[in-house]
Amino acid sequence: MSVDERFFQRIGAETLEEIATHTGAKLVGPAGTLCEGIASSQTAGAGELCFHEGDAAGAASVSTNAAGCFVTEEAAAHLPDGVAALICKWPRLCHAEAAARLVALRGWETGAPLIAASAAIHETARIAPGAVIGDDAAIGEFATIGANAVIGPGVQIGRHTQVAAGASVICALIGDHVSIGAGARIGEPGFGTMAGPEGAESAPQFGRVIIQDHARIGSNTCIDRGAFDDTVIGERTKIDNLCQVAHNVITGRSVVIAAFGGISGSVTLGDGAMLGGRVGVADHVKVGNGSSLAASAGVFRDVPDGETWGGTPAKPIRQWMRETAWLQKQVSPSKKGK
């Protein structure tokens, strides 16, 4: 997916040769191809740059439409025909550097008004004092924007949706009848850390957050935007306070997540999944439809539909309870008399 120009503006265009020069990559491909945007390796289209890291042979699955792909020496040979190779030691880092020359997150200039003139605010919406609304944002019928809340450029807020005091929403499309709690942080960059020659680097994040109708996001909860694609909160999903939903998470309908829920990157939560307090789900795990996770569970592998799991590492709850009870029995003082 290309970046959504409501949230990221194109700030330049460079030829592959210029890109190679600026990033220090070695170009194998047509020097003059003009690059205007960036994308993930799966979705890059004409004029877009992507990167591939990891298994060298995997470079074969890079989108054939990509203008160029940052890759290591070994991976370059596997790129599809027609995709220029930008060979370097740190593909993701070079891609980030190139991206910074082509696209930029939209923000505010010094002296901008609290409410941008270009924002489309329905006459029935209520905007509390101190709220900031960016360029081209749209606020729907009967929506409420709380005191000192911040709505970023291009953000869409649906009808009857409430954004409470001090919350911030950027890079996001919010449905109807949604409730976003005080201090919630929607659309901030996810936690992507990449290696570079100087040490840890933050990987830039170009995706969005989509929150569907009737969802509820608690106070001070964070929902990060996708790395390149979307983080999606499904219809009627209800999230308590102080939860963390990382980049590229997808939740189904009517999912319930209690306080301190931590949903790592690219996790999928099925329809009607119920997560007790302080449940953590590791990267890329799939939690099935109608599954329940007991409070404090730490989930490191997929949970089948309809099952109830608990413990850390999480397992079917009966097994966890049996283990807990058995262990207690081995060690309990009353056992000594036997």
Add this chain to the structure above:
Amino acid sequence: MSVDERFFQRIGAETLEEIATHTGAKLVGPAGTLCEGIASSQTAGAGELCFHEGDAAGAASVSTNAAGCFVTEEAAAHLPDGVAALICKWPRLCHAEAAARLVALRGWETGAPLIAASAAIHETARIAPGAVIGDDAAIGEFATIGANAVIGPGVQIGRHTQVAAGASVICALIGDHVSIGAGARIGEPGFGTMAGPEGAESAPQFGRVIIQDHARIGSNTCIDRGAFDDTVIGERTKIDNLCQVAHNVITGRSVVIAAFGGISGSVTLGDGAMLGGRVGVADHVKVGNGSSLAASAGVFRDVPDGETWGGTPAKPIRQWMRETAWLQKQVSPSKKGK
């Protein structure tokens, strides 16, 4: 308890017949009784609507003063004489729909000033730039309201109390010498999820937060208002950053809660209870006076006065430590030689 009109305004009055029509409930009772407010089933008074869910026979304990009570068919027969039955499949959901026609959370209109003219701000109080103070709020002697903080309509802030930058306080009465940390969220709706024909629904929350003198609330900590009654933070209770205190929690005096403490709905914490970091306490649990909970404890049942518990599920700490040590011994490499 009726709603506190400092925080919730009455927006209409309807007869039982009108209520029944709008919610689709079947009325068994006097059609013309005027309803002006809502309350819990224990406390509903004249002109107030409540609901009863769960055990049908329990409907017998509904307040005899209630004007009407949303109930299921089975429970209706158990209602006390004089309480009109509003029979429906989803009593809490219908009650919420009725409530939305009678009372509304006070907020701000578009164009309202940062500091409401009707707010009573003591001349010795200091109000930092960007702070928003709602209608009829009161700020006491020598109180400090931080930059970009938000004080909702009707909120009372005591003497020498400090509200730090970016915090928000609604539906709350705050005592003297209280410290509310940056980004703390006081008085937001608790996480009540109820079933409805379309899936998960958020249960509206009509209570308050009471914070007593000398309490301390950490940065980005959330204290939700009660569902119908109050959430109470006792005198000198000290709460660290990033804690979650759910609806209807009651803490005693000088309770200490370290970071990431998660106190679920209707929990009671006794005087002087000490909670280490990342302690979770499940719904309705009572923690005794002077009890200690070790860091990371997950508490699922009542803790007697003066005891120290740890582990998940939590148990007396000696038992937990014995189990931990015993398990380690069974599996340690040094055991192989035996």
Add this chain to the structure above:
Amino acid sequence: MSVDERFFQRIGAETLEEIATHTGAKLVGPAGTLCEGIASSQTAGAGELCFHEGDAAGAASVSTNAAGCFVTEEAAAHLPDGVAALICKWPRLCHAEAAARLVALRGWETGAPLIAASAAIHETARIAPGAVIGDDAAIGEFATIGANAVIGPGVQIGRHTQVAAGASVICALIGDHVSIGAGARIGEPGFGTMAGPEGAESAPQFGRVIIQDHARIGSNTCIDRGAFDDTVIGERTKIDNLCQVAHNVITGRSVVIAAFGGISGSVTLGDGAMLGGRVGVADHVKVGNGSSLAASAGVFRDVPDGETWGGTPAKPIRQWMRETAWLQKQVSPSKKGK
């Protein structure tokens, strides 16, 4: 270390005799010595007051330059020559009372402008609407201050550093190319609770936060200032959302802390340490260079360089995994058939 006058202003000076009178302490020493500031017992210099609690003999290590030291009766005899004793039952509490007469956190007066005239804002910096910037703060080249963010008096923000929407930064020196997430709380007082005759009291906090170049702080994360000294976030350290970093923590270079990381007071994290989600580290623990802590680990003792630990209480991960596997095997249903 004396307080940094960029963040704390001196508001008075009192003689030891006056200090003794106001705090109810018994003075053993020169009545007329003028006190102008406060410090920790290790670092107090001329004209500064400190306190000593705990082991009485330890009072011998109080800085010989201190003007006076609040101590208990037993500890007074151990103070170095030349340090006046201020004898009382609650040394830290009395010190806090004295401190409140000598120094005060700088803040804002009612009616102050959003952007202080004395702030030094580079012409290339961008300041979004609603941002508040205090007296004498400095904002570097190409820095960005987000909508409704708050930068306290005297705070230094480096070049190319970004402070996102709704964040607040006080008592802090921030390097170059740093990213501070939306709603992050930098420099708030740490959670120090001390005993007093009335119950729990909050210990005042006089230190700072130092964030070095290229660090990244996630949304709604809290980094508390030191009690007397500094909390330090090392170069390129990357911290996810909703983390808590307590007073006097020191992190090395390129440390990575995933969401819900809880780093207790005075912890040291070595260069390149990697903390998975929801890792908690207890007070004063040292985590070695290049160590890894598995998600959900609760760390109660020092972790040697380069090791990987997991579990609660945390131990070498192989031991933890063996225990987990062994316990499961003892109790698994398939074992019954054996």
